[in-house]
Every structure is written in structure tokens, then in C-alpha cells.
Amino acid sequence: MAKTRAPLDTKEQPGFRGVALFCLFVLYAPILILMIFSFNSGSIVTHWEGVSLHWYGTAIANDDFHSAAKNTMIIAITATIVSTVTATLAAIGMTRVKPWKGLMTAFMVINLPLMVPEIVTAIATLSFFALVAGKLGINLGIGNLIIAHSVFCIPFAYMPIRARLEDMDLTLEQAAADLYATPWHAFRRVTLPLLVPGILSGMALAFIVSFDDFTITQLVAGPGQTTLPLYIWNQIRRPMTPEINAISTILLMVSIIVVAISFLIARKRR
Amino acid sequence: MTNIPAPPDFEAEAHQTAARKNRLLASPAVLIVALFGIVPLLIVLVYSFLAPAPYGGVLWKFSTDAYLNFLFQRDIFSDALEFSPAFLLIYFRSFVFAVVTTVVCLGLGFPTAYFMATRPPAQRNWWVLLITIPFWSNLLVRTLAIMFIIRDEGLINITLMSLHIIDKPITLLYTNFAIVLGLLYSFLPFMVLPLYASLEKLDFRLVEAAYDLYATRRQVLWRIIIPMSMPGIVAGSLLVFIPTLGAYVTPLILGGGTHLMIGDLIAQQFGSGRNWPLGSSQALILMAAVLVALFFYVRATTRGTKNG
Numbered sequence: 001m002a003k004t005r006a007p008l009d010t011k012e013q014p015g016f017r018g019v020a021l022f023c024l025f026v027l028y029a030p031i032l033i034l035m036i037f038s039f040n041s042g043s044i045v046t047h048w049e050g051v052s053l054h055w056y057g058t059a060i061a062n063d064d065f066h067s068a069a070k071n072t073m074i075i076a077i078t079a080t081i082v083s084t085v086t087a088t089l090a091a092i093g094m095t096r097v098k099p100w101k102g103l104m105t106a107f108m109v110i111n112l113p114l115m116v117p118e119i120v121t122a123i124a125t126l127s128f129f130a131l132v133a134g135k136l137g138i139n140l141g142i143g144n145l146i147i148a149h150s151v152f153c154i155p156f157a158y159m160p161i162r163a164r165l166e167d168m169d170l171t172l173e174q175a176a177a178d179l180y181a182t183p184w185h186a187f188r189r190v191t192l193p194l195l196v197p198g199i200l201s202g203m204a205l206a207f208i209v210s211f212d213d214f215t216i217t218q219l220v221a222g223p224g225q226t227t228l229p230l231y232i233w234n235q236i237r238r239p240m241t242p243e244i245n246a247i248s249t250i251l252l253m254v255s256i257i258v259v260a261i262s263f264l265i266a267r268k269r270r
Numbered sequence: 271m272t273n274i275p276a277p278p279d280f281e282a283e284a285h286q287t288a289a290r291k292n293r294l295l296a297s298p299a300v301l302i303v304a305l306f307g308i309v310p311l312l313i314v315l316v317y318s319f320l321a322p323a324p325y326g327g328v329l330w331k332f333s334t335d336a337y338l339n340f341l342f343q344r345d346i347f348s349d350a351l352e353f354s355p356a357f358l359l360i361y362f363r364s365f366v367f368a369v370v371t372t373v374v375c376l377g378l379g380f381p382t383a384y385f386m387a388t389r390p391p392a393q394r395n396w397w398v399l400l401i402t403i404p405f406w407s408n409l410l411v412r413t414l415a416i417m418f419i420i421r422d423e424g425l426i427n428i429t430l431m432s433l434h435i436i437d438k439p440i441t442l443l444y445t446n447f448a449i450v451l452g453l454l455y456s457f458l459p460f461m462v463l464p465l466y467a468s469l470e471k472l473d474f475r476l477v478e479a480a481y482d483l484y485a486t487r488r489q490v491l492w493r494i495i496i497p498m499s500m501p502g503i504v505a506g507s508l509l510v511f512i513p514t515l516g517a518y519v520t521p522l523i524l525g526g527g528t529h530l531m532i533g534d535l536i537a538q539q540f541g542s543g544r545n546w547p548l549g550s551s552q553a554l555i556l557m558a559a560v561l562v563a564l565f566f567y568v569r570a571t572t573r574g575t576k577n578g
Contacts, residue, residue: 010478011388013491019381020397023458026378027404030415030455033425037418047423086299093295106296109303116311117516117560119533120553123540124310127317127550130327151306154299205406212408215518215533219540229410236414236523245418248411255407263399 031252038245055246065247068231071142075227076210078146083153083206088199090154091161092191111155121152122219129220141222148220149210156209157202164198165191197265204262208255311557318550326544336551357535357552364531365559367446368514371453372461375510376503378454379461383502384495386462387469398466405459413523416452417443420524444526452520457513461506468502469495504570512560532556 038056042049059065090110094103113121125148133139140147168191176186214229221230228251235244318336320328335344343354386397404412419425420442427439442448472495480490496503518533525531530538532552539549 010481011474013381013384013487013495016381016385019378020385023378023382023462024400026455027401027458030419031404031407031412034411034415034418082302086302089295090299093292093297097292100293102293106300109300109308110296112303112307115512115560115564116307117512117533117556119516119518119536120311120314120557121307122518123536123549123553124314125306126540127313127546128306128310131313134327147306151303154303158299208406212406212410214408214410219537229408232410232414244414248408248414251408251411256403259403259406260399263402267395 034245035249035252038242038249040242040245043241055242056250058241059243059246059250062243064226065228065231068226068228071145071225072211072227072229075142075145075149076207079149079153079210080157080203080207082146082150083157084199084203086150087154087157087202087206088161088195091158091165091198092187095162095165096191110158113152114155118215122216125151125216126219139222142225144220144222145217145225145227148216149213152213152216153206153209157206160201160205161195161198164195168194200265201262204258208258211254211258212251314550314553317547318554320547322545322547324544326540326546328546333547336545336547339548340551340555360530360535361532361555361559363446363529364515364517364533367450367453367517367531368511370450371457371514372507372511374454375458375461376507379458379465379506380496380499380503383462383465383469386466387472394470398463401459401462401466405463409456409519410523412456413452413520416448416455417523420448420451443524444528446529448524449521449529449531452524453514453517456517456520457510460509460513464505464509465499465502468499468505472498501571504567508563508567511563515559515563516556 037048039051039053040048041052041054087110090106094106097103116124125144129139129144172190172194173186176190177183181189212229213227214233217227217230218233221227226234228247232244232247232251235247317328319332319334321331321333321335323329338344338351340357341353341355342351344350345352382401386394386401389397417424421427422439422441422443424443426442427436430436431439476494476498477490480494485493516533517531518537521529521531521534522537525534527534533556536549536552536556539545539552543549
């Protein structure tokens, strides 16, 4: 070859950049289009007439939207608290111990909801609550949804907290013990502050998983227990207006904000 | 039970006692999942051997009809069992969709993850954030976004029609194509993230060594990079395959109730079908398929560590 070649970039593979940019385009184009049309002033979902916040006004003024938003927040916040607290305890109880026989079993139990297809969890939970209501006469109302969501959120909260505990430098805790800190003090003053970013990202994941859940909620929810994803589903089955784009955009923004925040926390503390 | 505290050991240091007490900390989470996660699955197992009640729910009467119905249908007049492949076809369709989705996600996801892993660290973080956002975004809303684009009055058809390439809208929505497209779109991030996690740790000195030994780019890719990222490939494939096989939302919205997958079939038995035992047996068959996939995963990963 007569031409001098540029130095070989050993990491480069031909065409990979194109595929990566294509994937980004595929992932974002549909949601961006959905978001753009939420600002459409016309009443036809896919025909652009002009920029307006009209449909956000319509969406927010709707009473059904209010009650769905309220239900969603009650369920998501309670499920987040329950799952984060139990997952934090579990993560500590399963990393700061000598290996014991039940450890693997406990690990598998906690992660079970991740391995079972969501639709199976949904019908199983439905059957469980139907049986409890039928045989014992207990119906917790929205509590059923809170329980179902908490179970599903536990592994999501557990993963980042456990990862954080495993990455943590054990010598810090040992140093605290050498300096006569009681186990509780060592935990309270050394382990817990270091664990905070893990707990926060666990909380964020649990919140999003509950906030966005559709499948389990749809099967388990009783009459009147509409959450935001169920509200959207009910809207799809009617003639569609850009109102649905507006509500969808609100839901997407919540996810994006929570993910971005937890991402920033994770980066800052590292 | 695994949570019985160990008998007191007075000679042990305070530390060890504390460490043993720590075991108990796992019990709330374990109990919640066991009671509200595992017990319901056992109920499904019991339900699958019962008879359906006329308005949903079950009659407490032993029956294997739910499993027989998977392959056979009882003739109304003669009560004889006849082979009926309707459910089997839906399972087969779901399996094909799941395989196609996994393979295409891998084809698109691998180059993407590799490209991400070879960026400078600052850029890498942005890429990870960009892939993580769709990963955690509402599946229903994302499926809806696809529906807006591919329906008859959607952007694709309107654009093609205004360019006079077509004069009638092409039916894309409520087809098999729509479902596979939706599944690809939904689960692509599930492939990219585990692949990235594994490619990020790749030792590029091995790649350089291969080039020093006159390997071509293609050889480096197929003989070095891909074999070394096998754990990520297996994990990503599983993370796409399992939820795709049991997909519910995607076929519900993009299949329009005519192109069913296993997930819709199960939900239907608990809804309008009013046959809970049949739905339970179908759910267990799906679980069995997932367990087979997990078995291959465990085998693949343990073999990988033995060789590496």
C-alpha cells in the first residue's frame, strides 16, 4: 500500500457507531414524537395544528386523573418505604454475616419476583387475594395493591443496596470496632452513611417499578382502584385525543427525573 | 425454618454474636416475599388441579382437565377427547417471537454496548444514562408511542402517503410485525445494559495482542471479543427472552386481541374466559419454560467460570 495508514485504533470495529446511533434513534424517536404531540392544539392525535398546553389543562382538570394520581402516589410511596426498609435490613443481614446454610435460600426467595414472568405473579396474587377474601372474608382494598407492589419492589430495592455493601471497604468497619465502637455505633456512624447512596438508588428503583406497574395492578385492582397506568389504559380504549399524550408525557417525565436523580447521586458519591 | 437464632455462644466475641444476630435482619423481606410471593404460586399450583367455577374462581374438586385442555378439547356430544392445537400454537408463536426478539436485540445491542464501552469514561456515563432511561420508563406508555407511529393514521403511513409512495395506508398495527417491533423496542435496553457491563471489563490488551499477531478486525471480534463477553451475552439474552416469552402488555396493545401470546392467554382465562384452573395450568407451563431457560443459563455460566 502506497498510502500511509492512520495509526490502528485497536478498539474500533467498523459500523458499530452507526448501529449504536441507530439504537438511540429507535429508542427515543417514538417517545419524543409522543411528547411533541402532547403540545398539539388540535384534537386529532396525529395531525399537527399548533403549539398549546390545552391538553395538559384538560388532563389535569379531570377528576378521574386526580383520583388515579392520588392512588398511584399512595401505593408507590408506601410500597417504596416497605420494600426499601426490608431490603436494606435484608442486605445487611445477608452480607455482614458468616455464610450459613439458609443464605442461598434467602437470596433466591428475595429475588424470586425477578424470575417469575410478571403475568404469572399477577394471576397468582389475584388468586391469593380472591382466596383470602373468599375463605377469610378479608379484603384490604387498596392495601392489596400495596402488598402486591411491595413484594415486587423488594428485589429492585435490594440489588443496589447489596451491591453497595459488597463494594464497601470492610476495613473501615473493622477500624471502628478496633476503636471500641459498639456494633451499633459502627453501623450507625460508619456503615450507614456509606450505604446512603445505595439506599437512595434502591428507593428510586422501587418507586419507579411501583409507579409504572401495569400488569399486576390491572389484574389485582378492584373497582375504583385506578392508578395512572390503568387510567391511560382506559383512555386508549376510547377515541383518542392528545390528552392521552399529555398524561403519558407526565408519566415519562416522572421516570426520567427519578432515573436522572439516582444516576447523579450514584456518580457524585463514587 | 432458616431463621431460628443460633444458641448463645458465650466465648465468641461481641462481633460474632452481632454478626449472627444480623441473620435475623433478612427475615422481614424473606417473610413478605414468601407469604405474598411464594404462597400465591402454590395456590396457582393447587388451582391448576381443580375445576372451574361458572363465574370465575374454582370448585374444590380434583381434576386434570386444565392440563388435558392444553392439548385436547372435549367433544360436547360424545365427551371424547380430540386433539386441538390452538393453545400449542399460541405457545409456539410466543416462543418464535421471543427467539426472534432476542436474536435481533443481540444483533443491535452488541455493537451498541461495544461502542459504549470503548468511549472515553465521561461519554460512557452519558450513554449509560441514555440507555437506562428507556429501561426504567413506563412500558405501557412506550408501547403506546409505537402504536401512534404505526397505526393507519400514524406518522409512517401519513408520511408515506404525503410523499405519494403509497395511496392507501399499509396495515401495520394489529399484525405479528407490530408485536415483534413492540417487543424489540421494549426490551432492547435489557440487552444493552448487561452486555455493556461485561464489555466494560474487557481486557483490551488481549485485543492488542491479537492485532500484533496479525489478526484481522473480524477475527478479533469473533475470536476474542465475543467469546470473552459470553457471560454478558447470556445474561442479556435471558433478560430479553424471559419477559418476551411472558409478554402481556405488548401483544395486548399492538396485537389487538387477535394475535395472542401466552401472557394474554393466561390473563384471558382469569378474565372473560372464567376458567381459572386452565389459566393456572398455562401459567405453570410458562413457568416451566422459564425454568428450562434459567437452567441453561446456570449451566452456561458455571461452565464459563470453569473454563475461564
